[in-house]
Amino acid sequence: MSAPQLTRITAQDAESEPETDRTFTPAPARAYPVRAYAISVLSPAGFPITVTLNDIKLDQLDNALAALLERGYMPAEPPSVLASPNAPAPAQKAGPPVCQYHGPMKESTIPGKEGTYFCSKKMADGSYCKERG
Numbered sequence: 001m002s003a004p005q006l007t008r009i010t011a012q013d014a015e016s017e018p019e020t021d022r023t024f025t026p027a028p029a030r031a032y033p034v035r036a037y038a039i040s041v042l043s044p045a046g047f048p049i050t051v052t053l054n055d056i057k058l059d060q061l062d063n064a065l066a067a068l069l070e071r072g073y074m075p076a077e078p079p080s081v082l083a084s085p086n087a088p089a090p091a092q093k094a095g096p097p098v099c100q101y102h103g104p105m106k107e108s109t110i111p112g113k114e115g116t117y118f119c120s121k122k123m124a125d126g127s128y129c130k131e132r133g
Helices: 010-018 057-072
Strands: 036-042 049-053
Touching: 010 049, 049 057
Parallel strands: none
Antiparallel strands: 036 049
């Protein structure tokens, strides 16, 4: 019995061969990037968006941020480290104080205690929460 005659094929021939006939198939693409950075910004028109930068190194991140700033994108919320130590504190959002355990508190309706807040929920032991605002 004689060995079959083997012929050389070119890279173009190999690429045109169906993948099911190939002995060695290309490695599958990664399902997830090696590293990704998600950045919340305001678009030049003022819309809040999140930009995801995939497979870039940390030193390339600075260039990407600079490019966003050049195109008019701004941080969605300025980092607190950039705030001046003498800057006024940010304005509080309107609404009732928030209980650290149960969420928004209720305003008192007791005469003389209007404008004060309390938590009306119960604790795990069955007693009422003592948080006040």
